[in-house]
Amino acid sequence: MATITPFAGELVGTAILVMLGDSIVANHLLERTKGHGAGWLAITSGWAVAVFVAVYCVASVSGAHLNPAVTLGLNMAGVFPGDKVLPYITAQMLGGLVGAVLMWLVHLPHWSRTSDAADKLACFCNAPAVRAPLSNLLTEVIATALLIFGILALKDAQLNMNDGSVVKVSLGAVGVLPLALLVFAIGLCLGGPTGYAINPARDLSPRIAHALLPIAGKGGSDWGYAWIPVLGPILGGLAGAWLFKALGGPF
Numbered sequence: 001m002a003t004i005t006p007f008a009g010e011l012v013g014t015a016i017l018v019m020l021g022d023s024i025v026a027n028h029l030l031e032r033t034k035g036h037g038a039g040w041l042a043i044t045s046g047w048a049v050a051v052f053v054a055v056y057c058v059a060s061v062s063g064a065h066l067n068p069a070v071t072l073g074l075n076m077a078g079v080f081p082g083d084k085v086l087p088y089i090t091a092q093m094l095g096g097l098v099g100a101v102l103m104w105l106v107h108l109p110h111w112s113r114t115s116d117a118a119d120k121l122a123c124f125c126n127a128p129a130v131r132a133p134l135s136n137l138l139t140e141v142i143a144t145a146l147l148i149f150g151i152l153a154l155k156d157a158q159l160n161m162n163d164g165s166v167v168k169v170s171l172g173a174v175g176v177l178p179l180a181l182l183v184f185a186i187g188l189c190l191g192g193p194t195g196y197a198i199n200p201a202r203d204l205s206p207r208i209a210h211a212l213l214p215i216a217g218k219g220g221s222d223w224g225y226a227w228i229p230v231l232g233p234i235l236g237g238l239a240g241a242w243l244f245k246a247l248g249g250p251f
Helices: 006-029 040-062 068-076 082-106 117-122 133-155 176-190 200-212 228-246
Strands: 158-160 166-168
Touching: 006 040, 006 082, 006 117, 006 200, 040 176, 068 082, 068 133, 068 200, 068 228, 082 200, 133 176, 133 228, 200 228
Parallel strands: none
Antiparallel strands: 158 166
């Protein structure tokens, strides 16, 4: 039986993440879906569950980064080798594209029934609630820094038992349920201004899919904003890793 490579694991895991995560947004925004108008709580819950499912599916194969900001942050923290960074990011970006196409296929009859071009774009990628580039960038930096700081803390979390034994809390590379709760908290509490991309593969790759797919009345792909959910998470990932190391982590 062929062994699944880490590259394939990152591609498949990111595809699952984006397919499920983008689908909860589509379920909320597209006309005539069963979940139309589901709301922000459903979106943040759906993305958290998407993280949970995607991570446990491939954690044993690749460590389930599923996010260039995570890969770069772990590399900066000294827990992920530099020669694997580019292959991981390549797999994540391809996986994001595949996941977006799958989401489009799942909702195929609903695109023509939805008139609002902005709603169609939002199923694929982020747009700010208030367009203020520097503020939007700062929001993404802070949210992603928290994500990476939390991942590093979860990765090294442990329980010291009364008998002197040590039990690792992490599951897979980072911890599946705690990570999902971390993403849920970020979305619910910090996601309002920008929609919390916190992941270039979650925004840029689906944005490319939006530009390429034959979606009637889709409008533009908002490339003027596209740099923010890429640069913000990258800077935030590096900042979160730096802060973790500066504070002496693991704690």
